[in-house]
Amino acid sequence: MDIRPKVLVTKIGLDGHDRGSRIVAAHLRDAGMEVVYTPPWQEIAAVVKLAQEEDVDVIGVSSLATDHLIVPRLMEALRAAGLSEVGVIVGGIVPDDDERALLDAGVARVFHPGTSLADIATYVRELAARSRAAKFAA
């Protein structure tokens, strides 16, 4: 299925460093995807609402300064809102132990510093296709 992925790029929690999220958002946009971008510090409830309203396939959460620690709360809120099919990826400074915890919480993949933008785009396409297929199946 050849689809145009729709991706929400956001930051939750307290940190405002957004070089990573801006670069990734701009690259995904230039790669032909539909990107919904938010400034930092989104409330988890606001991210869930936006994902629902915009019917996104993938949510990309950027974290530099430990905000990834509340991503499990986001996963829980997405499940509660019936958005389990939306694929969630996290990018940024995520220590190894925390990565395991995020994957256990349902995050599809964690991207670390040094990842090429092309690799991120390729993965987002695959994940979006899976997410779209799961939505249709549901």
Next chain:
Amino acid sequence: MNKPLPTANPASTAEAHVRWSAEYAAQLPGEREVRNRSGIAVKPLYTPLDVDASRYDADLGFPGEPPYTRGIYATMHRGRTWTQRQLIGLGTPRDYNARLLDILDKGATAVSLIPCNSVYRGFDMDQVYPELLGTCGVVANTADHMDACLAGVDLAKTSCSLNDPLPFTLLAFMLATAKRRGVDWRLVSGTSNQSDYISHYVANHMFFRLALPGSRRVLVDHVAWCNAHAPKWNPVSVVGQHMQQAGATPAEAMAFTLSTAIQYAGDCVAAGLAPDAFLPRFTFFFDISLSFFEEVAKFRAGRRIWQRVVRERFGARDPRSWRFKFHAQTSGVDLTRQQPLNNIARVTAQAIAGIFGGLQSLHTDAYDEVLSCPTQFGARIAVATQNILREEAHLTDVIDPLGGSYYVESLTDAMEARIAEVMDEVDAQGGMFAAVQSGWVQRRIGESARAFQARVESGEQTVVGVNKYAVEEDESARPALPRPDPALMQAHRDDFARWKEQRSQADADRALSALARAAQGSGNTFGAVVDAAAAGCTHGEICATLRRELGFGQPLVVV
């Protein structure tokens, strides 16, 4: 007998240069042009033809004399090296204090305090998710917390650099602590290290969303208050580091920083302060990237421009106003998660560039900060790196040792011209405040960030272990991750809740009302913050009061 100096005969040098150029081109046909991060073309060789020796006195001069290209003090690092200022902050005030005393014991000579992200954002600890508390900085919300953070530190003698964004509650808490300990405020020294609200607004967004005009007012009040009551305190640190970390090129970062300083100085003058009263307390804070010579030239050019600006634009007459004092931090963006120990080599090269650039204060990044908030082990290596560079490597034997290099002098001139161009563009936008309000600066930084990333993606910019020389990861190099003990953090939260119940609510309410009145009228808002801190108000309460009175401001984010 003195050896006669070699002299260049311009005619024969030019002739030889033609000969050499032909030979070079024959051996490297079609060589790709090399440009530095600021976009300046870099030639393969620099010779006497690239510098005008007759300009020595005007463009270089001597250390401690204008135009300060060779350094702002006559003795530079021979007289006094630099302040070794490691940024630290983690967990509860007690955790922080233990780490602070350890790092002072290991050779650090000044205090730095990084608060928890919740503090940057204007919250008290009972307003945020507990798992985010203390993971990147110390959770300090009251004067009592600051007292605990700084236990065992002589506030009359130790310079304290506080990462204290507007409205500067950490300084207010520290002043309350000083008063309790009987320390005269006139002896308190250090820097409000995150006072540059413009850099927060455009770059790292670590602020509590006070509207820009309100921020503008509070900063000027802060300068005026410190000027009158804490004359050894540096109320303004203009931060190029945030912008360069967000993607600005070194030339852009220097230009935006100088333009920001011009904005702040102009605002202070408009408020009735005399330039020579506040300019000696202006300080700067920069990033040092791995573009070694470009960074050296950036700092040399910055000094030259600043002394010209303060004299020509502001009529400053006191030489202390002309000196471009700066703290620098090695660039975190250049560090890699892959083979993290390689970062020690990167930090070393960055630090040497800063030292040769003539810095006054240095923070070397821990090699593991790209993996997590730095561990104690990583922080110790960062301190040791500075000790080695300062005391083993003979870097400080000669002042401005790269001065006179054909390349460095030529590059300093080119960087100065590039920086001045960008500053002119900012002026054409109506100054830094207007250029930031319109999003022009943000757009520019975003474009540069993407251009740099494209160079990394294409392999034009090598990143060892990432796009070249990648190896199987050595997992043993991964450090254990520091996280505050949840039980200790919970106890800190419980203490805070108890303390709030026990404090005099009437005193706190009165102080917050006075703060609101100062903000509504023309009173000094920072003076009211200092009073509120002493009266038992919390950080979150002070921020909320100011934001209610001066307005809410979301940063303008441009993709």
